[in-house]
Every structure is written in C-alpha cells, then in structure tokens.
Amino acid sequence: MSSISVTxxxxxxKDIKSECSGQNIKIELYNDEYTNLRGEIVGPPETPxxxxxxxxxxxxxxxxxxxxxKVSFETKIWxxxxxxxTGAICLDILKDQWAAALTLRTVLxxxxxxxxxAEPDDPQDAVVARQFKENKRAFxxxxxxxxxxxxxxxxxxxxxxxxxxxxxxxxxxxxxxxLEALSKYSWNLETAIQHLTN
Amino acid sequence: xxxxxxxxxTSHSTxxxxxxxxxxxxxxxxxxxxxxxxxxxVISYCGHLFCWPCLHxxxxxxxxxxxxxxxxxxxxxxxxxxLYGRGSTNNQDPREKLPPRPQAQRPEAENRNPGxxxxxxxxxxxxxxxxxxxxxxxxxxTLFNINDGRPRPPPFGGAQYQDEQMLSRVFLWVxxxxxxxxxxx
Ligand SMILES: [Zn+2]
Ligand SMILES: [Zn+2]
Numbered sequence: 001m002s003s004i005s006v007t008x009x010x011x012x013x014k015d016i017k018s019e020c021s022g023q024n025i026k027i028e029l030y031n032d033e034y035t036n037l038r039g040e041i042v043g044p045p046e047t048p049x050x051x052x053x054x055x056x057x058x059x060x061x062x063x064x065x066x067x068x069x070k071v072s073f074e075t076k077i078w079x080x081x082x083x084x085x086t087g088a089i090c091l092d093i094l095k096d097q098w099a100a101a102l103t104l105r106t107v108l109x110x111x112x113x114x115x116x117x118a119e120p121d122d123p124q125d126a127v128v129a130r131q132f133k134e135n136k137r138a139f140x141x142x143x144x145x146x147x148x149x150x151x152x153x154x155x156x157x158x159x160x161x162x163x164x165x166x167x168x169x170x171x172x173x174x175x176x177x178x179l180e181a182l183s184k185y186s187w188n189l190e191t192a193i194q195h196l197t198n
Numbered sequence: 199x200x201x202x203x204x205x206x207x208t209s210h211s212t213x214x215x216x217x218x219x220x221x222x223x224x225x226x227x228x229x230x231x232x233x234x235x236x237x238x239x240v241i242s243y244c245g246h247l248f249c250w251p252c253l254h255x256x257x258x259x260x261x262x263x264x265x266x267x268x269x270x271x272x273x274x275x276x277x278x279x280x281l282y283g284r285g286s287t288n289n290q291d292p293r294e295k296l297p298p299r300p301q302a303q304r305p306e307a308e309n310r311n312p313g314x315x316x317x318x319x320x321x322x323x324x325x326x327x328x329x330x331x332x333x334x335x336x337x338x339x340t341l342f343n344i345n346d347g348r349p350r351p352p353p354f355g356g357a358q359y360q361d362e363q364m365l366s367r368v369f370l371w372v373x374x375x376x377x378x379x380x381x382x383x
Contacts, residue, residue: 004232004252011233065231066259100256100267101230101246 005064009034012103025108027058035060039071041108043153044116048143049077052151056111057087058104068098071107078139078146078183080120080129085180089114090124127184138186149179164189168196230268231256238292240278244271250292253278 016027024042039056043049055074061067071094073087081090093102093110123129132139145161147153164187168178173196181192229236231252238250246268248256256267257274266273280291 007234008232015233063259066255099265099270100252100259102267103233 005060005062006034008065009037009060009104012105015103016105023109025105025112027104027108037104038074039104039108041112041115043147043151044112047116048140049079049115049147049151050153051155052147052153054115054151056108065100065102068094068102069104069107070094071111076146076150078128078143079115080118080123080125080132081114082128083125084128084146084183085125088124090122131186135186141187142183146179146183161187164192168192171196236281238295239281240292241281242266242271242273242278244269244273247281248278250278250280250295 013027013029016025024044026040028038030036030038037058037060039058041054041056043052043054053075054077057072057074059070061070072089073082076084076087078084082088089111091110091114093099093107118132120129120132128139131142141158141161144153144155145158148155148157161182164182165175165178167189168182169175171193173181177196178192181195182189185191185195227236227239227247228234229239229249229252230246231248234249236247236249239247240250240253241247242253244266246266248267253267253273254275257264264272264274275293278293280293
C-alpha cells in the first residue's frame with residue numbers, strides 16, 4: 001500500500017475524532033492495515049431512516065486518494081440508490097465524480113444526504129426505485145420498517161408489517177427472505193407468498 | 199449529487215484549525231490532497247494549494263478531466279503558480295523538479311544514401327535527380343562533404359578517391375551551371 005494513502009487515512013481518522021462529534025457519523029479501523037475500515041451513519045431526521053444506525057464497509061484502494069474508496073452498506077437498507085441485496089451504492093462521488101480533496105468524512109456526509117434525497121432516476125435497486133416512484137406510501141412504510149428491523153431505528157413499529165411478516169415466517173419461510181418478498185410486493189401477502197413458493 | 203458541504207482546506211480549516219502534531223501548522227497551508235503541509239507548493243488559479251507531486255499524480259490519474267480536486271475548476275501544469283516562501287534557498291520551479299513525463303520521440307529515419315537525395319555513386323553508375331524546389335545550397339553541402347554522420351569519403355590518395363574527386367568537381371560545375379541556368383532562365 002502506498003505511503004500517501006496510509007498517511008492520509010491516519011490523518012483523516014485524527015481529524016474525524018476532533019470534528020465529527022455532532023454529525024452522527026463514525027469511522028474506525030477494522031484491522032491494523034489502513035485498507036479496511038468501518039463507518040457508521042445515523043439516519044437523518046424527516047426520513048424513514050431517522051435514528052437508524054447504518055454500518056458501512058469501507059475499502060481503501062492503494063491509489064487512494066487519487067481513486068475513490070469502495071463503500072457499501074453492511075446494514076440492510078431500503079433505498080432506491082442502494083442495493084437491498086448487496087448494499088452496493090450508486091453515488092457519483094464514489095465513481096467518476098470523485099476528487100482527491102474529498103475525504104471519508106465528506107463521503108459519509110454525502111451518504112447521509114443521499115438518505116434524505118434519493119435519486120430514483122439513477123437507481124441502484126430497480127425494484128425499490130419503481131416502488132418509490134409508483135407507490136410512495138408503500139416505499140416509506142417499507143424503508144421505515146427496514147430501518148427499525150435492521151438498523152434499530154426508534155419508534156412504534158407498523159403493526160401491519162409485523163403481522164404479515166409473522167404469517168410468512170409461520171409458513172416456514174426465513175425472516176429475511178419473507179421480508180424481502182413482502183417489501184418487493186408492497187406488503188401484498190398473497191403475491192409475496194406466491195413468489196416465495198415458486 | 200454534489201459532495202456535501204464543506205471542503206477541506208478552505209473556510210473549514212481556518213475556522214477549525216487542525217493540528218498536525220508539529221504544532222506549527224494551523225491548517226491553512228496544507229495540501230488539499232495529502233492533507234499534510236504542502237511541499238513543493240503550487241497554487242491553482244482558483245486559489246487551492248497542493249504539493250506539486252500530489253497534484254501531478256491527480257492530473258495523471260484523470261488525464262481526460264483536468265479539474266481542481268477541490269472546486270472542479272479547470273487546472274493543469276500551466277494553470278498553477280509555484281509558491282516560494284521567504285528564504286527558501288532553492289527557487290527551482292517545483293513543476294520542473296518532478297521529471298516531466300517523457301515526451302514522445304520522433305527519431306530521424308536512418309539515412310543510408312549519402313547526402314542530398316541527388317547523388318548516388320553506389321553501384322558505379324550514378325543517378326541524379328532533384329526537384330525544382332530543392333535549393334542548390336543543400337547540394338553544395340553534399341559536395342563539400344559537411345560532416346553530419348554520413349559515410350566518410352574513401353581514404354585520401356587511393357584511386358577511388360581520385361576518381362571521386364574528379365567526379366565531384368564535375369558535379370560541382372554541373373551544379374553551378376544549373377544554378378545559373380535556374381536563376382537566369
Ligand atoms: Zn500533498
Ligand atoms: Zn480549486
């Protein structure tokens with residue numbers, strides 16, 4: 001690993017400790033090499049993600065900061081620009097709009113902003129993006145339920161979701177698989193079950 | 199979407215000084231790429247500070263998108279100004295320090311025909327040809343054997359040498375006559 005990437009990460013980690021107390025973001029080393037980090041962002045207010053804690057996997061390429069870090073969600077999330085399956089993120093600054101002066105901190109702040117402002121026309125998850133555009137109520141309901149289920153977001157849980165998820169699991173389907181099917185079919189239990197049995 | 203609000207090195211670092219541990223840096227003179235005190239500093243027209251080696255590597259990484267890493271203004275080797283602090287002993291332009299990328303070379307094709315493409319004694323016979331555009335001085339250059347890496351004439355005194363001397367003289371006269379003819383036609 002080139003020395004500039006190591007010294008820059010060291011530098012960034014030091015800066016983050018002194019600056020990020022009030023910003024609901026966190027970055028730390030995952031191992032002693034500076035190639036593998038873990039991040040955390042808290043879901044911003046006035047979004048279905050509010051208060052949820054989303055863990056991020058951050059991989060630093062050898063050519064950092066001349067090339068962007070590779071970032072994906074470890075915590076499952078229902079968002080048009082993030083894969084509900086793999087956690088892969090569609091964000092321009094992590095691709096061709098990366099600039100060497102951007103830092104992990106600015107990346108995490110941008111991800112927080114992405115949670116507030118989805119861009120369904122440039123989707124990473126086509127199913128989520130379609131629901132976002134065609135059935136916003138179902139989208140908000142699902143995104144919030146996922147945030148509570150996977151990211152420990154606070155607040156009363158949607159009873160309809162809990163009930164349908166319980167029914168699906170009682171039929172012998174795994175919880176994650178059931179939740180995925182129900183979410184995909186906008187909480188229509190019958191179609192979700194039909195999909196699961198096929 | 200746009201990268202979020204603050205950019206390192208600009209307003210942010212002045213309001214919130216970052217100590218780099220050396221205690222002599224308030225963050226204003228840090229390179230926007232390595233975040234360390236800028237070495238071989240250059241400043242872009244948009245006012246952003248970099249180490250030249252850092253900026254150079256950024257420009258190499260994005261040859262098709264020469265943009266300032268901070269504000270995305272146009273930037274390039276000819277669009278930055280080197281900074282020289284007081285008492286710096288070495289005022290060499292930092293842009294010259296880094297070996298510039300090797301330029302593409304266009305070596306001359308090896309010239310096997312001695313001289314101007316007009317005379318050729320190669321196989322005993324000789325050919326003579328030159329375009330109207332060919333200025334006759336080039337011709338003299340050949341005849342008087344200006345040394346430019348072409349094959350040396352045969353050793354002094356040999357029979358071949360004498361022959362060629364004579365031929366040379368003949369051609370000199372031919373050339374002079376032709377020149378006059380061209381001039382006074
Ligand atoms: Zn630098
Ligand atoms: Zn700039």
